[in-house]
Amino acid sequence: MRFDVFTIFPGIFAGPLNESILKRAQEQGLVSIHLHNIRDWATDRHRSVDDEPYGGGPGMVMMAPPIVHAVEAILGPELEQTPVILLTPSGEVFNQDIARELAQYPRLALICGRYEGIDDRVRVILRARELSIGDYVLTGGELAAAVIIDVVSRLVPGVIDPESLAEESHTSGLLEYPQYTRPPVFRGLGVPDILLSGNHARIAEWRRQQALCRTRARRPDLLARAQLTEKDRRLLEG
Ligand code: 6GU
Structure with missing residues (x-):
């Protein structure tokens, strides 16, 4: 299973996924996690990835072009068969049934939201599925993406003992x-x-x-x- 994670804070993923069972799964080649900094697809000289919301209101909104360009560049023609997941507190609540469904694919793309949200055209253009991990608010989608990677990875054959899964x-x-x-x-x-x-x-x-x-x-x-x-x-x- 390959995970492609799109974020403006790749450093958040350095710790939690590189210990214990997930560390071994990566060493054995059962799981791979590829981090992509959305800022690498910004085009202005400040490398901006966010801007003020149309219609006014507090905070900043993540711009569509850097995210869409990043996902298209990394996924290429595989984008067609690859679920694109957008992490947001307004998504459908993730659970073990959704995890089992996602574990059937060889590759997943995860986009981490920050600020007040992501320009909704990202969801439309990439046909993304919006997921939340529960009824509380995180500062960003990074920890939620890490949770989803953890839960889905342990369903990949060979990552954990099948007896632990069944009970x-x-x-x-x-x-x-x-x-x-x-x-x-x-x-x-x-x-x-x-x-x-x-x-x-x-x-x-x-x-x-x-x-x-x-x-x-x-x-x-x-x-x-x-x-x-x-x-x-x-x-x-x-
Ligand atoms: Cl996916 N993002 C944020 N910011 N907060 C959350 C969440 C996601 N899921 C639960 N709370």
């Missing part, structure tokens, strides 16, 4: 059950006896109950999409 919440529709490891007692707190029992059927049943109760308490909206058995329903009702 996780947001796929099953349930939150994770609580986990414990050594030491057996810490600050006077033990570990649930059942986990030390060696009875794998009862452990699986306990974990299922924990996941169901946690999901009901914290994310009842997720329960609606979960695959619930009759036994699950009895537990939630009783």
Whole structure:
């Protein structure tokens, strides 16, 4: 999977994507991340990439020509088959379903918005899909792009152990059950006896109950999409 990121602050991406699992995925050639500075496509002597909004109002708007020229120059004829994503708090909210959809492509282009927004002609000309990562406001789309790269990369075959993928919440529709490891007692707190029992059927049943109760308490909206058995329903009702 190749990511092409268009930004005026490429330095933001130096840290978070170059450690741990994503570092190894890049070393193995499973994922590559290419950063492009939009300012390299500015044409005036100040290398401007923003200007005042037509119609007035506060702040600055990112200009269309440098962004469109940058994306066309880097993607070339592949632009046709490549999803172009524009990161903005007014986009559709990104989730695991969208991640799975994006992970089917060999290449993605991500445009990071700054200032008060991006000239809307960028969205129209590049047929871009606008995405947000949640209901809060970041100073720019860079961290949102990094989140999307992280989430999509771990769905690329070979990046993580397939068993970790299958069990996780947001796929099953349930939150994770609580986990414990050594030491057996810490600050006077033990570990649930059942986990030390060696009875794998009862452990699986306990974990299922924990996941169901946690999901009901914290994310009842997720329960609606979960695959619930009759036994699950009895537990939630009783
Ligand atoms: Cl994509 N951009 C900004 N600036 N803020 C956000 C966001 C994106 N997603 C959530 N908040």
